[in-house]
Amino acid sequence: MTLTTPIRRSGADGATPAGTAPGADAATAPKGPSRSTRDADGLAVASFVLGLVGLLVMNILLGPAAIVMAVLALVRSTSRRGRALLGLALGIADLVVLAFLVVGNGVVAWNFGG
Numbered sequence: 798m799t800l801t802t803p804i805r806r807s808g809a810d811g812a813t814p815a816g817t818a819p820g821a822d823a824a825t826a827p828k829g830p831s832r833s834t835r836d837a838d839g840l841a842v843a844s845f846v847l848g849l850v851g852l853l854v855m856n857i858l859l860g861p862a863a864i865v866m867a868v869l870a871l872v873r874s875t876s877r878r879g880r881a882l883l884g885l886a887l888g889i890a891d892l893v894v895l896a897f898l899v900v901g902n903g904v905v906a907w908n909f910g911g
Contacts (some may be wrong), residue, residue, distance in 0.1 A: 837873035840866045841881035848887025852894060860891025 844866035851859030867885035875881050 837875035840870035841877040844884025851891035856891035863888030
């Protein structure tokens with residue numbers, strides 16, 4: 798006499814995936830935020846922070862980085878849309894500040910002294 802154990806497989810053969818009750822519908826399974834949404838939310842926050850810091854230092858690098866991250870977050874439909882738009886606006890403001898500094902000083906440099 799041999800003992801055999803049934804093997805559950807999830808796939809196209811109609812078997813239920815392991816960890817779900819038989820007869821449970823995939824639509825009723827609990828869903829958390831997907832990885833893409835979390836990544837987009839992180840991009841939105843990062844664009845806001847980079848845009849804010851870029852107003853003070855290194856706006857030539859942080860401004861375009863904030864703009865790119867904000868656009869990526871908006872394309873990936875972030876749940877933090879307002880923060881992504883703020884990051885976009887701050888990134889553009891970084892470039893405007895840079896343009897005023899270049900026109901005023903003639904160089905791409907910050908000068909805190911008089």
